[in-house]
Amino acid sequence: MSLLKFDYSSLTPGKKLAVKYFIVAIILFGAQLLFGLIAGAQYLVPGLFYNKLDFNVVRMVHINAMVIWMLYGFIGSVYWLIEDEAQTELVGYKLGNLAFWIFTLAVAVVVVVYLFIQIGPGNQTSLWLINEGREYIEAPRWADIGIVVCVLIFFYNVAATFMKGRWTGIAGVLVLDLVALAGLYLAGMFYTPNISVDQYWWWWVIHLWVEATWEVLVGCIMAWSLMQVLGTPRKIVQTWLYIEVALMFGSGILGLGHHYFWIGTPEYWLTIGGFFSALEPVPLVAMVVHAVYDAGKHDFKNRNHPAMAWLIAHAFGNFFGAGVWGFMHTLPQINLYTHGTQWSASHGHLAFFGAYASINIAMWYIAVQKLRGDVPFDSRLPHAWRWKSALALLNIGVLGMTMALLISGYEQSFIERAIEGSTWAGYFKAQTAKWFMQGMWWRQVFGYATALGYVLLVWDLMTIGKDVPQSVIEADRKERLHGQKTRG
């Protein structure tokens, strides 16, 4: 097992726990891609796995694996940062470890049930034991309760550790955000026959998780990474975290309105949703200006090039995925046509990857550097082509899928929605249209590129920094000692 010879024993409890979460996140990321490829193939070969592993099951695993791996990544990232931030050891390692195994076991059981039982009769038992059939939060009710319990244990661990150690601005934002994260999930845990009420609360979970609490979680992780990787002073980082929270919640909470155009909710949501959608790019404008300011005032000299590259990919991915792709079809006059078409898939792929996948990958590189004994991951790193190729393939792959889905989405909204008036016949007419199918083929091709990038990424994470020559490690140590002296 020389491949995996990591410096695991020297880790603090929080970081040990973090590594476990990261490993499961990486595995589930792979599952997401695998099932994505199958789902994509089912558009091209409709009979594939018919009545054995149908599209609804495949697609459910595809999106659930994504939600769960990102959650694992975030939880891992917080465990990774908390001890440095609180300046004390994690208070409940054993409890956290127990929660990790319960959570992971629950995920495994849920996946097995998804794959082998799949569906049930139309009664409460199915919703409690098999799946709830509500996109993104399909997990059966027993698992919902498990998720809330695990998030609460996580919350306790975070809050108690900060209370025992040092309470900082980032700690305050993080703890409040976790309360919201757990609390919002409850909004998705009930049954009603009324589909409008159902979707009203369903969006609370989906939108307010993804466009509010997750964003702030990423803001906290980003703030911490900036201090670690670039040495930005805490006071500045925290002030900007507050600015970001103000801008993000200021535009994002009522941005919820852009999901309330067509689900039976009153007409005033058209105005609210449209207005706040126009505000949502403001945090991105702030980010652009601030990034330029920082770039001018600092040299981005750092010892972890892969992490830095993924942070930059995060900034661009977030801007294009959430900003450009989001605003493109968010206004009601346009959304009337694009709602419920491959447009949403196009936006979803780039936004989730740009905003959340990339920052998680950056965290993995930060962690793996530590696991390799803090060797420099800079221009002296051997086999650097691996991380560079993984970065290129993953980004080109996702961007390619996004463009391909955009073409299909345009074709679909034009033929099915605008011309045919959304009848079933119109739907199928669009699905067989030449450009729609072209888009689907290209999506699949870029899907393979993405998957290849993932394989390279995993290989790189397992091997990066292993062969750094002793001379480089010595030189790096001297540089850092020297750096500290001149700075101090």
Add this chain to the structure above:
Amino acid sequence: MNKTPWWASESFWRKVAVWITGGMLVILIFLTFDTVKKITAGSSRVPAYSVINKRIYYRFNPERGFMEPVIGDDAPLFGKMLSEEEAEKLVSLGKMTIQAKNCMNCHTLLGNGAYYAPDLTKAWLDQGWGAESVRENMMVSFLMDPKTNGRGYGTMRRMPNLGITEEEAHGIVAFLKWMSSIDTNGFPNNFKTIPQEGDQ
């Protein structure tokens, strides 16, 4: 350190963040109370479940500038008038079946879900069922045996056999009929409906 102007200080922005977040939440909660009231079954936007006893039209309203459901005269589902309670029970069975069979990961409902199969928002009113007189039974037989009664419109895409019972199929049809009566602000736009009795 104390040279930072007040408008750029950490404590100022902490307060701003807290007030903005709190303020937005209060507005959202206020709007939620209003909205939930307006989308409770039995309101003008979301009709009572017993609407399945009636004929449902989807017509252009020039005043609002888009199409809206119009509730017509009696047209009992499966030939049986239901009480409000019975109707809710049937629609609920349909909704629960739709969840248990994971329909939303192929279809969209009110435009939300997956894009592998047609939107179900106005499926009850779709022209594909041919005529009003045969619609209900066609829907039931399709749901119970989609393999034989495929509706892929010449594509190879077929709905899998989901083991839907007759009772569940009736529930699903009731749910779809009820859902088609929801006022969705004109979504989907320009929908072409099945000819219904009294339609002009």
Add this chain to the structure above:
Amino acid sequence: MTEPVLASNIMLATMAGAMMILFGAFYAFFFAWSRLKNKASYATLAYLSYGIFVVFTVVLVQVLHLSGYWRILVALLLLGYLLAPHGIWHLCVGTHPHEEEIATRSTPGKSSGLS
């Protein structure tokens, strides 16, 4: 609202939206860059980007048939996105007053992030 866009304008409307965000960002970028480098030529690029942003906004207003109070909102949007980078830049300068000083003053023991 809301008169939906014409079917033939769907592409135009979505592209106008995308271009608004893109050129809004270009404006922010070049504006910040001109402040950083203190060069008028970048400022010209910035306001050129803003001009294109305005053009696409007008296109969007046209194809979305925005009228009445929507137009007031659009005017506010144009003003807001014009001033936002100024404000943010101001804030950047304000929040980073004596960075070097702060960095050297704080002891690494107290805030590990700095070390």
